Amino acid sequence: MAYTQVLSTSCMFYKEDRVPMTSDNSKMKPPHVLTVAGSDSGAGAGIQADLKTCAARGVYCSTVITAVTAQNTVGVQGVNIVPEDFVVEQLKSVLSDMQVDVVKTGMLPSVGIVSVLSQSLHEFPVRALVVDPVMVSTSGDVLAGPSILAEFREELLPMADIITPNLKEASALLGCQQLKTVSDMRSAAKLLHEMGPRYVIVKGGDLPDSLDAVDVFFDGQDFYELRSSRIKTRNTHGTGCSLASCIAAELAKGSSMLPAVKVAKRYVETALDYSKDIAIGNGTQGPFDHIFRLKSNGQKSHRQVGFNPSDLFLYAVTDSGMNEKWGRSITDAVKAAIEGGATIVQLREKDAETHKFLEAAKACCEICHSHGIPLLINDRIDIALACDADGVHVGQSDMPASVARTLLGPEKIIGVSCKTIEQAHQAWIDGADYIGCGGVYPTNTKANNLTVGLEGLKTVCKASKLPVVAIGGINASNAGSVMETAVQNLKGVAVVSALFDRECILTETRKLHAVLKTAASMTLQRTH
Ligand SMILES: Cc1ncc(COP(=O)(O)OP(=O)(O)O)c(N)n1
Numbered sequence: 189m190a191y192t193q194v195l196s197t198s199c200m201f202y203k204e205d206r207v208p209m210t211s212d213n214s215k216m217k218p219p220h221v222l223t224v225a226g227s228d229s230g231a232g233a234g235i236q237a238d239l240k241t242c243a244a245r246g247v248y249c250s251t252v253i254t255a256v257t258a259q260n261t262v263g264v265q266g267v268n269i270v271p272e273d274f275v276v277e278q279l280k281s282v283l284s285d286m287q288v289d290v291v292k293t294g295m296l297p298s299v300g301i302v303s304v305l306s307q308s309l310h311e312f313p314v315r316a317l318v319v320d321p322v323m324v325s326t327s328g329d330v331l332a333g334p335s336i337l338a339e340f341r342e343e344l345l346p347m348a349d350i351i352t353p354n355l356k357e358a359s360a361l362l363g364c365q366q367l368k369t370v371s372d373m374r375s376a377a378k379l380l381h382e383m384g385p386r387y388v389i390v391k392g393g394d395l396p397d398s399l400d401a402v403d404v405f406f407d408g409q410d411f412y413e414l415r416s417s418r419i420k421t422r423n424t425h426g427t428g429c430s431l432a433s434c435i436a437a438e439l440a441k442g443s444s445m446l447p448a449v450k451v452a453k454r455y456v457e458t459a460l461d462y463s464k465d466i467a468i469g470n471g472t473q474g475p476f477d478h479i480f481r482l483k484s485n486g487q488k489s490h491r492q493v494g495f496n497p498s499d500l501f502l503y504a505v506t507d508s509g510m511n512e513k514w515g516r517s518i519t520d521a522v523k524a525a526i527e528g529g530a531t532i533v534q535l536r537e538k539d540a541e542t543h544k545f546l547e548a549a550k551a552c553c554e555i556c557h558s559h560g561i562p563l564l565i566n567d568r569i570d571i572a573l574a575c576d577a578d579g580v581h582v583g584q585s586d587m588p589a590s591v592a593r594t595l596l597g598p599e600k601i602i603g604v605s606c607k608t609i610e611q612a613h614q615a616w617i618d619g620a621d622y623i624g625c626g627g628v629y630p631t632n633t634k635a636n637n638l639t640v641g642l643e644g645l646k647t648v649c650k651a652s653k654l655p656v657v658a659i660g661g662i663n664a665s666n667a668g669s670v671m672e673t674a675v676q677n678l679k680g681v682a683v684v685s686a687l688f689d690r691e692c693i694l695t696e697t698r699k700l701h702a703v704l705k706t707a708a709s710m711t712l713q714r715t716h
C-alpha cells in the first residue's frame with residue numbers, strides 16, 4: 189500500500205502563521221532552520237549534513253552545536269560534549285535574534301541538554317519542531333545513552349511536530365523488542381504518536397529482507413507506507429540527519445507535513461543514487477554528496493578551469509545543416525576543427541533534437557577536453573548543464589546573461605552577442621566573460637542579421653570592458669583585415685561557413701589559423 193490517504197495541505201502544525209518578512213518590509217526573510225546537533229568531523233552527518241541539506245534545498249540554516257565528535261568513515265573515535273550553559277548561550281543567540289522558522293534536533297548527548305533545549309523552545313516558540321532521536325551512529329557507536337530516554341519522552345516528544353526514529357531508536361524509545369516487520373513499524377509509530385508528537389515516521393532502512401526502503405508515516409489517524417528503491421551503495425552515512433533536516437527545510441518553506449516528508453525521502457534517495465560511485469575514506473560507511481556537484485568536479489579534464497581570452501583566437505562554430513549537407517557527424521567536424529587549430533568550439537545546432545544534441549554534446553565535451561579546448565553551447569543552457577560544457581553563448585533574444593550566470597555558477601564561460609556599446613556594457617554588468625560582435629561582413633548563415641561592418645566592430649571593441657570575438661562572413665581572405673585593425677579588446681574571429689561549409693574542415697581551419705598567426709605577428713611588429 190503506497191500513499192493510501194492524502195492529507196489536507198493546511199499548516200495545522202504551525203504554532204503561528206507568520207509571513208516571511210523582516211521588519212523592513214521591502215526585504216524578504218529566507219526560510220530558516222536552526223539545527224541543534226553534534227558536529228561530525230567527517231562532515232557526512234550531524235551539523236555538517238544539516239547545513240548542506242538546507243543549502244541544497246534553498247533554506248538558511250543556523251547551528252547550535254551540542255557535541256564535537258571525532259569521526260570518519262570507520263566510526264566515532266571521540267566525543268566532546270559542549271557544556272549545557274554554552275548550549276543555552278548558543279540557543280539564546282540564535283533564537284532571540286534570527287527569526288527561526290523550524291528547529292531540527294539531532295544528537296542531544298545529555299539529559300541537561302535535552303532539558304535546556306525544551307526550556308529555550310518554550311521561551312522562544314518556533315513554527316515547527318523536527319526531532320531526529322539520534323542515539324546510535326550508522327557505524328554502531330552510541331551517541332546518546334539510555335539515560336536521556338525519559339527526558340526525551342517527557343519533555344521533547346510532546347513538543348515535537350514530527351519525530352523520525354529508525355528501527356533501533358523506535359524500539360529504544362518504546363523500550364520494546366527489535367522491530368522486524370512493517371507491521372511492527374506501524375504498531376511502533378502508533379505507540380510513539382501516543383507520546384505526544386503530531387506525526388511520526390519510523391524509518392525502515394535497516395528492515396531485514398526488504399527490497400525497497402520502506403518508511404511508515406503516521407498522522408494520528410492514517411498510516412502511509414512510503415517506499416523507494418533501495419540504492420546499493422556504501423555512501424549512506426548521514427541519511428537520517430539529512431532526511432530530518434530536509435523535512436525541516438520543506439516545513440520552513442511552508443509545506444505541510446506529508447508533502448515535506450515525501451520531498452525529503454525523494455531528496456535523500458536521489459542524493460544516494462547520484463553519490464553511489466564517489467569514494468571518500470577507507471571505512472565501510474562513506475558520506476554522500478548533498479549538493480550533487482562532486483562527480484563533475486572530480487572528472488579528469490586537461491583544461492584549466494576558468495576563461496582565458498586568448499582562447500577566442502580561432503573560434504569554430506558548428507552548424508547542423510552544414511554537417512548534414514556534407515554528410516558528417518558533429519563529432520567528426522569538431523575533431524577536424526581542433527586538429528586544424530581551433531582554440532575554442534561552439535555547438536550551434538539550431539535544428540537538432542534535444543536527445544540527439546545532448547548525446548553529441550557529451551561526446552564533443554570529451555573530445556574538446558582531451559585536447560584542452562573549451563566547449564561552449566549556443567542558446568541551450570539546459571544542454572550546457574546536462575553535458576557539463578565549459579559555458580554558453582547567448583544572444584540578445586536568448587536567456588539573459590545574468591540569468592545564465594545564476595544557473596551556471598561563477599566558473600562557466602558566458603559569451604553574449606552585442607552590436608552596440610549599450611549591449612556590451614550590459615553584458616559586462618550581467619557577468620559575461622566575452623562578447624561576440626558582428627556581423628562584421630554579410631552572412632548567409634544567420635538570417636536577417638544586421639551587418640555592423642569593421643567600423644561597428646571597432647566602436648564596440650573600444651567601448652567594451654570585455655574581450656571581443658568578431659563574427660559574420662569572416663574567412664581566410666578577410667580575417668587578416670579584421671585582426672589588423674588591432675583594435676583594443678579584439679582577441680580573434682568566430683567562423684561558421686568558412687570552416688564547416690567546406691569539403692575539408694581540417695584544411696580550411698589550418699588555412700585560417702595561418703592567416704590569423706600572420707596578422708597577429710604583423711600587429712605585434714607594428715606596435716613595437
Ligand atoms: C561567438 C558568437 N557570437 C555571436 C553569435 C550569435 O548569437 P545569437 O545572436 O544568439 O544568434 P544565434 O547564433 O543564436 O543565431 C554566436 N552564436 N557566437
Ligand SMILES: Cc1ncsc1CCOP(=O)(O)O
Nearest residue numbers: 631633634660661683684685
Ligand atoms: C551566428 C552569427 N551571429 C552573427 S553573424 C553569425 C553567422 C556567422 O556565420 P558565418 O561565419 O558563416 O558568416
Ligand SMILES: [Mg+2]
Nearest residue numbers: 567582583586
Ligand atoms: Mg542565440
